[in-house]
Structures are given as C-alpha cells and as structure tokens.
Amino acid sequence: MSFPTLYSFRRCPYAMRARLGILLSEQSVNLREIVLKHKPEAMLVASPKGTVPVLILPDASVIEESIEIMCWALMQHDPLNLLLSEAPQQQEIAKALIHTNDHSFKPWLDKYKYADRHPEHSEQYYRQQAEVFIAQLESILAKHSQLMGDKVSIADYAIFPFIRQFASVDKFWFDASHYTHLKKWLKFHIESDAFTQIMKKYPTWLESGKSFEFGKHIAV
Ligand SMILES: N[C@@H](CCC(=O)N[C@@H](CS)C(=O)NCC(=O)O)C(=O)O
Structure with missing residues (x-):
C-alpha cells in the first residue's frame, strides 16, 4: 500500500499542525524531513511556492496549505471529532x-x-x-x-x-x-503525548535520501 508523502520541517509551526492532524487522524504518511535552504526538486515540482508542509497523495494530487492538510487527514478519520462535525x-x-x-x-x-x-x-x-x-x-x-x-x-x-x-x-x-x-x-x-510524538527527530531527506513512516503506528 502506498502512503502519501509529507514534506516537513520539524521546527516549522505550520508543519507541526500538519503532523498533528495526521497523527490524530491515525493516518500514515512517508515523512521527508527537508532542509529549508536545499528544498528537494521533487517537492518544488509538486509545489513551486516552496513552503512546507506539502502533502502528495498517491493519485499525485498536492495539498500545499497546512490547514488543508489537517482537514484532509481529519476528513479521512476523526476519532476525537476535532472537526466539530454537527456544530x-x-x-x-x-x-x-x-x-x-x-x-x-x-x-x-x-x-x-x-x-x-x-x-x-x-x-x-x-x-x-x-x-x-x-x-x-x-x-x-x-x-x-x-x-x-x-x-x-x-x-x-x-x-x-x-x-x-x-x-x-x-x-x-x-x-x-x-x-x-x-x-x-x-x-x-x-x-x-501527541506533541512529543510529532517532535521526534528524523534524519533529513537531503542526507539520508530516506522517508520515514509517520502517523498511524505511533498514534496516541
Ligand atoms: N500558508 C502556508 C505557510 C507555510 C510556511 O510559510 N512555511 C515556512 C516554514 S515555517 C516555509 O516553508 N518557508 C519557506 C522558506 O523558509 O524557505 C501553510 O499554511 O502551509
């Protein structure tokens, strides 16, 4: 099964909210920790505006606003009703x-x-x-x-x-x-626990060329 790819930057508050949305909706993504000064070409091709977070879905559609990534994740599954449905x-x-x-x-x-x-x-x-x-x-x-x-x-x-x-x-x-x-x-x-989980450190995509499964398996 192929997961969406999340380009992220650990200390960015927009990326934090996207990771929180993914974690709390129990989704899984392949996380690529980027270096802001050396943005990956593939990320810039998908989202030329060059900000993180960027989520690329398996059908190649791109979500490039942090709040929309949160909403996308929570619309898949929202066990805590963070989206305040019915209100x-x-x-x-x-x-x-x-x-x-x-x-x-x-x-x-x-x-x-x-x-x-x-x-x-x-x-x-x-x-x-x-x-x-x-x-x-x-x-x-x-x-x-x-x-x-x-x-x-x-x-x-x-x-x-x-x-x-x-x-x-x-x-x-x-x-x-x-x-x-x-x-x-x-x-x-x-x-x-949620914040501790989303602040876990990953090697950068630039150095390691690796993405890391993030989300469901570490859900709180
Ligand atoms: N409106 C965007 C803003 C994202 C944003 O500005 N992220 C910063 C990092 S915190 C960024 O990527 N800046 C580009 C840079 O520093 O090169 C969102 O909500 O996703």
Missing part, C-alpha cells in the same frame, strides 16, 4: 480564530521574533501587536480549558505551535506575564 457555528468560530492566527498574529509574531530586521519599531511594539490575539485567546481560555470548549479541537492543534513560538521569543517575559489560562493551555499541549 457548524463552532466550526465557523474555529475557522475565524485560525484565520486570525495565520493572517494577523503570525506576521506580528515574525516581526517580534526578528525585531532586529524590522528597526522601524521596537521589539516591545511588535510584541504588543501580537498580544492582541494573545489577549483574545486568554479571555476564551478563562471560560474553558480548550479554545472551543473543554474538549480539544482543530483550533487548539492549529494554533498552539504558534503560541509556543511566541512564548519562546522572550521566555522570561512570557513566564512572568499575566496570561495564566493561556500558559496553562500551552503547557498542556506542549507536554502532551
């Missing part, structure tokens, strides 16, 4: 949160992370812009333990890898911040 209003709210994460929070996060490359404003200014979303999540998480209620959903798995990145820019500041509920939620996800 269309909740689905819309989850979608809007993920959209804000990707299109508003992430650009500020990049500037906060690389403030020295954007000298027009200070690191603190960029952090404050990013905090608009952080404060929104904090007020949601003050009401329930996960973003869409007390059960995990696609919103949690799509978003927490980016909050983890935010937290690590200035860990001292983050740890001292008043975002108590968000910190608890982040800790829960970072310490989860």
